[in-house]
Amino acid sequence: MSTKEGPQTSRRGPYAKSAERRRAILTAAHAVFAAHGYRGSSLQDVANHAGMSQTSLLHYFPSKSDLLLAVLNWRDSITGDGTAPPDPEESLSDAVLRQARFNEDVPGVLELYTVLCGEAVTEGHPGRDYFTQRFERLRRSYARQLAQLAGEGRLRPGVDPDTAAASLIALWDGIQTQWLLAPGSVDMAGCLRAYLDLVLLPEEDPERASAGALPLAPLG
Amino acid sequence: MSTKEGPQTSRRGPYAKSAERRRAILTAAHAVFAAHGYRGSSLQDVANHAGMSQTSLLHYFPSKSDLLLAVLNWRDSITGDGTAPPDPEESLSDAVLRQARFNEDVPGVLELYTVLCGEAVTEGHPGRDYFTQRFERLRRSYARQLAQLAGEGRLRPGVDPDTAAASLIALWDGIQTQWLLAPGSVDMAGCLRAYLDLVLLPEEDPERASAGALPLAPLG
DNA sequence: GTCTATACCTAGATAGAC
DNA sequence: GTCTATCTAGGTATAGAC
Numbered sequence: 286m287s288t289k290e291g292p293q294t295s296r297r298g299p300y301a302k303s304a305e306r307r308r309a310i311l312t313a314a315h316a317v318f319a320a321h322g323y324r325g326s327s328l329q330d331v332a333n334h335a336g337m338s339q340t341s342l343l344h345y346f347p348s349k350s351d352l353l354l355a356v357l358n359w360r361d362s363i364t365g366d367g368t369a370p371p372d373p374e375e376s377l378s379d380a381v382l383r384q385a386r387f388n389e390d391v392p393g394v395l396e397l398y399t400v401l402c403g404e405a406v407t408e409g410h411p412g413r414d415y416f417t418q419r420f421e422r423l424r425r426s427y428a429r430q431l432a433q434l435a436g437e438g439r440l441r442p443g444v445d446p447d448t449a450a451a452s453l454i455a456l457w458d459g460i461q462t463q464w465l466l467a468p469g470s471v472d473m474a475g476c477l478r479a480y481l482d483l484v485l486l487p488e489e490d491p492e493r494a495s496a497g498a499l500p501l502a503p504l505g
Numbered sequence: 506m507s508t509k510e511g512p513q514t515s516r517r518g519p520y521a522k523s524a525e526r527r528r529a530i531l532t533a534a535h536a537v538f539a540a541h542g543y544r545g546s547s548l549q550d551v552a553n554h555a556g557m558s559q560t561s562l563l564h565y566f567p568s569k570s571d572l573l574l575a576v577l578n579w580r581d582s583i584t585g586d587g588t589a590p591p592d593p594e595e596s597l598s599d600a601v602l603r604q605a606r607f608n609e610d611v612p613g614v615l616e617l618y619t620v621l622c623g624e625a626v627t628e629g630h631p632g633r634d635y636f637t638q639r640f641e642r643l644r645r646s647y648a649r650q651l652a653q654l655a656g657e658g659r660l661r662p663g664v665d666p667d668t669a670a671a672s673l674i675a676l677w678d679g680i681q682t683q684w685l686l687a688p689g690s691v692d693m694a695g696c697l698r699a700y701l702d703l704v705l706l707p708e709e710d711p712e713r714a715s716a717g718a719l720p721l722a723p724l725g
Numbered sequence: 726g727t728c729t730a731t732a733c734c735t736a737g738a739t740a741g742a743c
Numbered sequence: 744g745t746c747t748a749t750c751t752a753g754g755t756a757t758a759g760a761c
């Protein structure tokens with residue numbers, strides 16, 4: 286369901302203010318949900334963070350679950366998760382590591398994702414469908430990219446693209462949780478890079494291709 | 506308490522009944538928390554499942570957070586998570602896969618773990634310390650076992666035991682989440698086995714040791 | 726569009742009869 | 744030990760003045 290669009294959004298005045306208000310609410314909700322989860326947050330908290338009353342908030346988002354879905358979609362647009370098609374110029378490893386470092390640097394992004402994803406497996410959670418579809422889409426996307434690499438001989442023999450796709454996503458999510466609970470003890474990007482180094486083979490220069498080449502290239 | 510003789514039930518009756526009641530509450534709380542999470546569950550729900558009033562429940566567990574910690578510790582004793590030292594007779598792979606299949610077969614175990622772990626990263630969640638310590642302990646345990654295997658030349662060259670330990674746990678947690686949201690599309694044990702097959706090398710028969718592999722000092 | 730006021734509900738926890 | 748009744752607090756959502 287698309288969010289409410291004012292019927293008389295004709296000119297500039299009220300529409301601009303309304304869009305600004307909505308953004309303020311989404312920013313606030315992002316922070317509050319990240320800190321306390323969906324069930325642990327109240328609309329009053331969000332409204333306070335956004336500098337308005339709880340009833341004004343409900344004027345823009347008619348219910349708490351509507352607000353949640355809007356926050357999830359807004360998160361996608363911020364992080365590029367799910368919206369950005371894989372850039373053919375960028376390698377899979379580079380894309381994953383760049384995204385991981387980006388998420389690590391933007392406060393609240395990982396907190397929001399992790400807590401909502403955990404909550405989403407419960408019965409009747411309004412974000413359940415979102416995460417189910419997200420995982421399905423991501424598995425397909427990574428599986429396709431890995432299959433493509435397999436066709437180029439860039440996948441380690443014996444590695445199944447579908448399995449590796451699900452595993453990459455799983456590793457990513459799981460290491461985020463550990464990092465949130467012990468940021469100093471876990472190297473998120475390092476774990477992802479190590480896994481990708483295990484699964485992928487370095488691009489071989491056809492002229493230098495030798496039978497005795499080591500399959501593992503130590504990346505600085 | 507007083508040594509006066511009480512009713513006939515004063516010796517073993519109440520104790521036995523009390524322990525039984527506590528177990529009934531823990532069973533109920535396990536199911537309810539698994540279905541709705543900690544914040545999404547009410548003591549009334551748990552009490553209904555346990556067949557008693559909400560106030561009677563509070564007689565055994567003085568607060569909701571106390572009940573949560575009791576459920577988490579009870580879960581450890583059921584699944585053996587955190588309590589069972591690694592069996593020297595069983596290989597790391599076998600132990601991981603056996604545990605994964607066990608968790609998959611016992612209803613509610615994965616649901617409970619996943620949702621509580623997600624919730625635990627939020628501020629002020631009573632389960633936060635539990636999960637922080639659990640991850641720390643598990644990382645140490647797996648890292649030690651992997652380092653041992655590395656000493657036996659059973660670890661793929663270039664694999665860091667600490668990184669692999671965190672990654673194994675992360676992959677495990679993450680694949681559980683995906684499995685809960687799409688049981689038919691994800692093969693939990695398959696992903697774990699694939700990862701372990703990537704990281705570990707098959708045990709080499711010393712007589713068949715090839716020149717390509719460098720057998721380090723075979724300690725024990 | 727924004728607010729106060731409030732309806733209506735449920736929560737966790739307590740008091741005290743039995 | 745168990746319950747009913749209740750306290751206190753907080754939740755989502757609605758009504759309606761301005």
